[in-house]
Amino acid sequence: IVTVAGNVERPRNFEVRFGTPMRDVIVLAGAKPDTDRIIMGGPMMGYAMPGDEVPVVKATNCILVGSPTLFPPPPPEMPCIRCGECAKACPVDLQPFEMYWFSRAKIFGKAQEYHLFDCIECGCCAFVCPSRIPLVDYYRFAKSEIWAREQEKEAADTARERYEFRLAREEREKAEKAAKLAAKAAETKAKLAQQEAAKAAEGTAAPTPTAGDDAKKALIAAAMERAKQQAAAPLNTENLTPDQQAQIADAEARRAQALPAEGKE
Ligand code: SF4
Ligand code: SF4
Known part of the structure; x- marks a missing residue:
């Protein structure tokens, strides 16, 4: 409900929707031609509006239409x-x-x-x-x-x-x-320390013998045993019979004779 009063032909109350321009309301009230201002509120506490296109809002309980006669400077x-x-x-x-x-x-x-x-x-x-x-x-x-x-x-x-x-x-x-x-740095450091400890443990621990190692060792031992036996065995030029010694001497003589002939050639 908006009261329209002042410089109008038909001052009265109007039921107006929010957003309706004040211009439309004062036209209904019959605003006089010498209208020079529109005031929202009463004559003592009202606010002069910047124009007649201002919409009606919740606080618009009264529209006061002014004129120079009604409100002299x-x-x-x-x-x-x-x-x-x-x-x-x-x-x-x-x-x-x-x-x-x-x-x-x-x-x-x-x-x-x-x-x-x-x-x-x-x-x-x-x-x-x-x-x-x-x-x-x-x-x-x-x-x-x-x-x-x-x-x-x-x-x-x-x-x-x-x-x-x-x-x-x-x-x-x-x-x-x-x-x-x-x-993260502490975690990396701990991992590195762990790896180094594992490596050190591997270096100091005795190698575990394997089947291949055992075979190699057996072969080496057998070879060494044979070498020992060969060293202990008598030479084949010892304990010869007289015939064998004569055969060897004969062979040596022939070789001696053959060598100068080869040197002359
Ligand atoms: S001159 Fe006006 S403002 Fe000053 S004391 Fe008197 S009434 Fe109040
Ligand atoms: S000071 Fe404020 S409350 Fe007091 S008369 Fe003036 S406008 Fe009214």
């Missing part, structure tokens, strides 16, 4: 005279002029100390102000600046936390990698 802003009228009119018992000073000076911390965020933006202070200071505009400006700074701080904190988390993760991964490499 505000008189020029004058300096605060600290009369205190704004404080008397405030329904929340705030100090509007203090909040105004600190908001204008952009000392937002002090403005918050004066309970800036307790202000309901009713506009009573600005209405009674003899200096015609748009006090609510200053409060809205201060609030938006504080929110923006808080968002920036939150984003910076998030970025810092992410950076620190990334650093911690990189450190952890580095440590895990180093531990894995150390474990």
Whole structure:
């Protein structure tokens, strides 16, 4: 339900779907030709819309159609005279002029100390102000600046936390990698030591005799035995009979005779 009022022929309530352009609603209400602005909300707390194509949203409870006659230009802003009228009119018992000073000076911390965020933006202070200071505009400006700074701080904190988390993760991964490499190196070292110990054990251990070795040994022993027997056997030129000795002498003589003849030739 949206209330349409102000510079229209037929002010009334309309049942409007979200997203409907405000233009369509004020045409139904009969907007007058001298319409110069559209305000969402009431005359004191409403916001001027940038155009008539703005859609109706959940917060659109009232559309106030304005004209120069209905909303004449505000008189020029004058300096605060600290009369205190704004404080008397405030329904929340705030100090509007203090909040105004600190908001204008952009000392937002002090403005918050004066309970800036307790202000309901009713506009009573600005209405009674003899200096015609748009006090609510200053409060809205201060609030938006504080929110923006808080968002920036939150984003910076998030970025810092992410950076620190990334650093911690990189450190952890580095440590895990180093531990894995150390474990692998220790394993390799242990394997090498094991292999060297096995080799040393093989070098010192007596060779196990095999069947082939036994056969070789038997052959060698037999050969040595034969050589011994041959050395112990008598020469075939010993213990000869006289006939045998005569035959040998005869053969030697013939050989002696044959040798000079061969040398002459
Ligand atoms: S009413 Fe206006 S002039 Fe008076 S103290 Fe408040 S801000 Fe200042
Ligand atoms: S706009 Fe804020 S400071 Fe001004 S009267 Fe209303 S509640 Fe008080």
